[in-house]
Each structure stands twice: as C-alpha cells, then as structure tokens.
Amino acid sequence: MPSELSQIAPAKLNLALHVRRRRDDGYHDLETLFCFLGHGDCLTVGAADALSLEIVGPFADELAVDEDNLVLRAARLMAGQAACAAKAHIILEKNLPIASGIGGGSADAAAALRLLNRLWGLDWSPVRLAELGLALGADVPVCVHSRYCEAQGVGDVMTFSAPILPDNTPILLVNPKQAISTPAIFKGWDGIDKGALPKARSLTALQHEMRNDLTPSAVAICPEIKRILDALGETNAELVRMSGSGATCFAVYADTAKRDAAQRTIETRFPDYWTLASHTLNHDF
Numbered sequence: 001m002p003s004e005l006s007q008i009a010p011a012k013l014n015l016a017l018h019v020r021r022r023r024d025d026g027y028h029d030l031e032t033l034f035c036f037l038g039h040g041d042c043l044t045v046g047a048a049d050a051l052s053l054e055i056v057g058p059f060a061d062e063l064a065v066d067e068d069n070l071v072l073r074a075a076r077l078m079a080g081q082a083a084c085a086a087k088a089h090i091i092l093e094k095n096l097p098i099a100s101g102i103g104g105g106s107a108d109a110a111a112a113l114r115l116l117n118r119l120w121g122l123d124w125s126p127v128r129l130a131e132l133g134l135a136l137g138a139d140v141p142v143c144v145h146s147r148y149c150e151a152q153g154v155g156d157v158m159t160f161s162a163p164i165l166p167d168n169t170p171i172l173l174v175n176p177k178q179a180i181s182t183p184a185i186f187k188g189w190d191g192i193d194k195g196a197l198p199k200a201r202s203l204t205a206l207q208h209e210m211r212n213d214l215t216p217s218a219v220a221i222c223p224e225i226k227r228i229l230d231a232l233g234e235t236n237a238e239l240v241r242m243s244g245s246g247a248t249c250f251a252v253y254a255d256t257a258k259r260d261a262a263q264r265t266i267e268t269r270f271p272d273y274w275t276l277a278s279h280t281l282n283h284d285f
C-alpha cells in the first residue's frame with residue numbers, strides 16, 4: 001500500500017446555473033453545466049495512527065481545522081461505511097479562496113474520498129464515491145468525477161457529454177476576496193422559474209440563452225460582483241459570468257494572450273482582488 005498520495009482538487013465552474021424550484025427540504029432543484037479547471041487546492045494523504053488535518057497554502061489562515069471541516073467529515077464518513085479506523089494524516093494546500101463558488105470545500109472533500117479510497121485499499125468505484133459524497137454536500141458528487149457534465153436535482157444527477165469548451169480553453173477567475181454564504185444567496189433567489197436550459201449546447205447558446213439565476217441575489221449581498229462582471233465585459237471575452245453562488249466571476253477567452261491582457265487590466269483596476277489565469281480541463285480520476 002502507498003504511504004503517501006497527492007492529488008489536485010480541481011476548481012469547478014458553473015457555466016450556467018438555472019434555478020427551477022425551491023424544494024420542501026430547503027434545497028433547490030437546478031439545471032446546471034459544470035466544467036473543471038487545471039488549477040485547484042492540493043490534497044496529500046499519508047498513513048498515520050490517527051486522523052489529523054494540516055492546512056497550508058495561501059488561503060490556509062481563512063479555514064479553521066475543526067471537526068466540521070469537510071475533509072475530516074469525508075474521512076470519518078468513509079471509514080464508517082468501510083467499517084475501518086479513520087487513520088490518516090491529511091495535508092490540504094488551500095490555493096483557492098474559501099466560500100467562493102468554485103468548488104473549494106466540495107472539491108477538497110471529493111479529493112479526500114478519492115485518495116483515502118486508495119490509501120485504505122477500498123477500491124470503491126467513482127460512482128460509489130460520488131453517492132457517498134452527496135451526504136457531504138450537493139457539489140461533492142460532481143467533484144468526485146471532475147469532468148464536464150450537465151446536472152439536475154441539487155446538482156447530483158449527472159449526465160456526462162462532450163464539453164462545450166474543449167480542454168485548455170483559457171479562463172480568467174476574479175474574486176473580490178469576500179466570502180459568500182451559499183444558503184443566504186439561495187434564500188435571496190426571487191422564486192421565479194426563468195426556464196430550463198435550452199436544448200442547444202454551444203458557446204452561442206451559453207452566451208445568449210443561459211444564465212446564472214443566482215447573480216441578482218449575490219449582487220445584492222456583494223455589489224463588487226457587478227463591478228467585476230462589468231469590467232470583465234470590457235476585456236474581449238467570449239463569455240462572462242458568475243460561478244455558483246459567487247462571488248467568483250469568470251471570463252472565457254479565445255486565446256491566452258487575450259486572457260493574460262485581461263488579467264493585467266483587472267489587476268491594475270482592482271489591485272486587492274484575487275485573480276487566477278487558468279484553463280478548462282477534464283480530469284481522469
């Protein structure tokens with residue numbers, strides 16, 4: 001058995017997010033298109049006599065190592081199901097801002113499931129890991145796979161298909177360094193169903209017929225999001241949108257030169273904001 005394993009916990013983007021209805025359990029039924037990026041947090045697991053978590057990296061200070069941490073919850077849940085002892089030393093390199101609409105905690109939990117599956121020699125399928133992950137959060141199942149997909153339900157009913165944006169499509173992420181509470185943003189949704197995703201799957205359909213229905217609610221709580229969307233709209237982007245419940249916004253570019261020029265423009269205009277030049281990537285976990 002390996003003594004130490006590492007893996008990226010890729011960031012996710014919602015290329016579109018249509019909220020269809022509020023459910024009796026407090027969650028919302030969605031229709032959404034997920035894609036994944038070449039950047040993310042990084043998780044390392046090693047054999048140990050007990051369960052422990054160490055958080056390092058640029059955003060480590062913003063995340064407490066407490067019992068509620070999704071990585072620790074993932075480890076305990078998995079050990080409980082496997083009827084084995086939850087023994088591992090886990091190092092989480094937190095490269096992405098927390099509570100920012102790009103997966104973060106869900107991607108970390110999914111990476112913990114994938115890695116502990118190997119460390120503990122369980123050999124569970126990705127489908128089983130995804131089913132287990134749903135108990136940890138609505139976005140965990142899709143993060144287990146980290147591949148482009150369309151999702152319904154709370155985001156857990158996944159259909160894998162050819163991505164609208166091919167691998168290595170240049171993407172710029174911008175976050176105003178303001179953590180956003182997902183429940184608060186969903187609570188602020190106006191309750192009006194604005195329609196299903198269209199049938200067409202193309203960049204044109206993404207641009208003109210798809211939306212993120214949580215944007216108005218997120219802008220009401222964090223007006224910086226509107227400033228970012230407006231600024232990105234002036235950078236020769238193919239698509240500009242908020243991801244998830246925000247506050248991270250993203251822009252898609254035809255080439256890396258346009259993306260990198262946009263990053264320089266945004267960094268000059270908003271020196272305090274977090275930006276990341278990345279690209280789409282379907283992972284093979």
Ligand code: C5P
Binds near residue numbers: 183
């Ligand atoms: O499942 P997760 O813990 O990531 O969701 C956080 C919160 O976001 C939920 O408690 C719920 O308030 C809201 N949510 C929702 N509908 C979804 C996903 C999340 O209302 N489909």
